Amino acid sequence: MAQGLIEVERKFLPGPGTEERLQELGGTLEHRVTFRDTYYDTPELSLMQADHWLRRREGSGWELKCPGAAGVLGHHTEYKELTAEPTIVAQLCKVLGADGLGAGDVAAVLGPLGLQEVASFVTKRSAWKLVLLGTDEEEPQLRVDLDTADFGYAVGEVEALVHEEAEVPTALEKIHRLSSMLGVPAQETAPAKLIVYLQRFRPQDYQRLLEVNSSKQRPQGTEDPDNCLG
Numbered sequence: 601m602a603q604g605l606i607e608v609e610r611k612f613l614p615g616p617g618t619e620e621r622l623q624e625l626g627g628t629l630e631h632r633v634t635f636r637d638t639y640y641d642t643p644e645l646s647l648m649q650a651d652h653w654l655r656r657r658e659g660s661g662w663e664l665k666c667p668g669a670a671g672v673l674g675h676h677t678e679y680k681e682l683t684a685e686p687t688i689v690a691q692l693c694k695v696l697g698a699d700g701l702g703a704g705d706v707a708a709v710l711g712p713l714g715l716q717e718v719a720s721f722v723t724k725r726s727a728w729k730l731v732l733l734g735t736d737e738e739e740p741q742l743r744v745d746l747d748t749a750d751f752g753y754a755v756g757e758v759e760a761l762v763h764e765e766a767e768v769p770t771a772l773e774k775i776h777r778l779s780s781m782l783g784v785p786a787q788e789t790a791p792a793k794l795i796v797y798l799q800r801f802r803p804q805d806y807q808r809l810l811e812v813n814s815s816k817q818r819p820q821g822t823e824d825p826d827n828c829l830g
């Protein structure tokens with residue numbers, strides 16, 4: 601994703617007919633891809649507790665998701681994704697309250713910042729793009745990713761990338777419209793792969809995140825504690 605774009609997305613649980621439905625709606629399969637994500641954090645999960653998500657993605661490099669204006673809001677999330685290593689290092693130092701580490705490689709600051717691997721899994725993804733009928737723009741506005749993680753969890757996401765906050769409401773409207781056309785129940789949310797990974801394989805870390813999350817205001821529609829971390 602290009603630096604500085606805002607990623608607005610909504611996750612859902614895909615069914616056996618989801619790909620067929622995407623084709624009926626005029627969606628095109630861009631590619632199928634397999635990649636490994638490895639997430640890093642401090643032993644106390646300081647980044648995740650601050651809603652920052654650092655990973656190395658096979659084939660793409662380092663990525664840091666930081667909350668956008670809304671962060672997690674109701675059934676959707678809004679994140680900025682940083683991919684330039686000096687920008688990632690600067691943001692990590694800011695969030696973790698560290699000074700004087702320069703602006704070099706992410707790998708070089710992992711040790712000094714106390715960051716270590718907390719999760720690693722492989723995802724098989726089919727990536728679709730779709731132009732919603734009834735909209736003027738020529739550009740494909742929406743992407744749908746259908747993911748299956750190697751630990752047996754499948755999740756989909758409808759996503760739009762926008763340049764500024766002012767574009768978010770329109771993007772959201774499109775996301776909700778397409779979700780509904782895909783048959784996603786209005787109230788449905790689905791947890792992120794990483795959250796399900798932590799729940800299954802690092803239950804104490806998962807519990808720690810839940811506690812932090814429930815002490816913050818819980819967004820509308822996420823009353824189920826299993827869902828509140830997305």
Ligand SMILES: Cc1ncc(C[n+]2csc(CCOP(=O)(O)OP(=O)(O)OP(=O)(O)O)c2C)c(N)n1
Pocket residue numbers: 653665672675676677679757789792793794795828829830
């Ligand atoms: C409802 C909700 N959603 C997400 C979060 C935050 N969150 C949890 S794990 C997490 C990091 C992983 O993000 P995700 O979109 O699941 O990754 P993926 O789809 O593999 O990568 P992409 O190719 O889309 O960049 C976030 C931001 C939250 N707290 N609540």
Ligand SMILES: [Mg+2]
Pocket residue numbers: 609757
């Ligand atoms: Mg995503």
